[in-house]
Amino acid sequence: MTNATSPLPPMILEPLVRAALIEDLGTNGDITTRIVIPAGTRYCARIRSREAGVASGMDLARIAFHLIDPTLDVRILRADGMAFQTGDVLAEIEGDAASILSAERVALNFAGRLCGIATMTAAFVARTQDTAARVTCTRKTTPGLRMVEKQAVLHGGGFAHRFSLSDAILIKDNHIAAAGGIRPVLQACKAHASHMMRVEIEVDRLEQLSEVLDEGGADVVLLDNMDTATLRQAVAMAQGRVVLEASGNMRLGRIAEVAATGVDYISCGALTHSAPTLDLGLDF
Template structure:
């Protein structure tokens, strides 16, 4: 397979994401393969097909779609016209595939599932990012991802112009309210971090009240404070209290219609779980 794709940002290595595509194809092909195609399409039938947008959005998942076609038939020729991270309009052709019709049809659903799902995440992320224009606030995702698909869903957030939060529990220390309750309070958890954590690990702590933020600022030991479910005036007060001494992340009830006013408070990051857990799959189709 040949792929002509201008690179807007470094893609993930194929070897990292190929197992995801391989598992999806195995699920779809079942125990006996594509019996419809094998029954009705004569061997040697060749066609050219297009992945076409039925609504506007931002592309993501075309790398996975290409892998799906390649795994089914390495002789298929695929040309990506609108690469991951690029905006497209209704009717635009994202990619063209040429070769055995049976191979194209057998890979079609898995390819479109990945491209539609991930383009939906990229598109929703781009909408949130647009609400932060004119500020220095960044939109970031969370770990509220589809089990097994975190790496590609977080890549889709990058394609939409967002940023990534932790990929796993081992990436950084994130002290939530339950950690604080179990450990005996804010000062107790921060002192434990200062005593035990590696100097290579960053620490974030969650607070939902301004007096808790004051306690964190007084104690020290955190790099980032997660301001959870605070009102916009509270977020503004938190920024004033911190005076740039610590990174501030707003989280909780971060709907699209609220992002502009939250970004205007001066917080550094807004984390949005909905980017990955509630984005709608974009409508893409494959046409012969």
């Protein structure tokens, strides 16, 4: 299942792929292919998965091949968001062999990385079944690749958190410390923030949650690094007055019990900063 409503437009994806190809081709292009592959050689290549997972990054792979050679026939057989098994063919590429080989590594790097994120997200989401909790990612993304990494989370059935610092007000512990406490930061938000802007504030103790609830002005409370019993108490205290997001130390083995506490969201930076790259190969 996927929460992505539509693919990202090519104008966002193409610069990412172009930069990667420029890096990979260096100053003299694909020397090996140019020397050993006879001009005009044609082949059909297949991107095949060596492990089960969820597809993501297939549009970037397609762009990689087409930037090298627009005449290549690229057929995506497992669209973003689709599950696949070990040995399944995700895409077929037919045309000039030298062009396929020159684009191979960049295409696989993007697809493997993003399939890994989607697959890891799907595993986390599966542990939340029969609860209302949603699994969400964070801004702990690879610099320059946030848009596609967050899209991969959607392909895995997760949800996105802020895309940038300008999306919402998220008051962290350092903001609270620098501003002089919970009440001052919430009062500042009530006085100056747009009525269109949602406000989230981080707490790590129930006493802080109580202070937030008394003061008002927050739409979402981030419950940071709380154990499961404390999360359950926080849900009981809030009584639905604010959206609750559990964060910190969210391992796969713990997600089910956290979801069962009644929190609304579970944010997990590991979805993007620690997902293993899925093993994909391209074979002629």
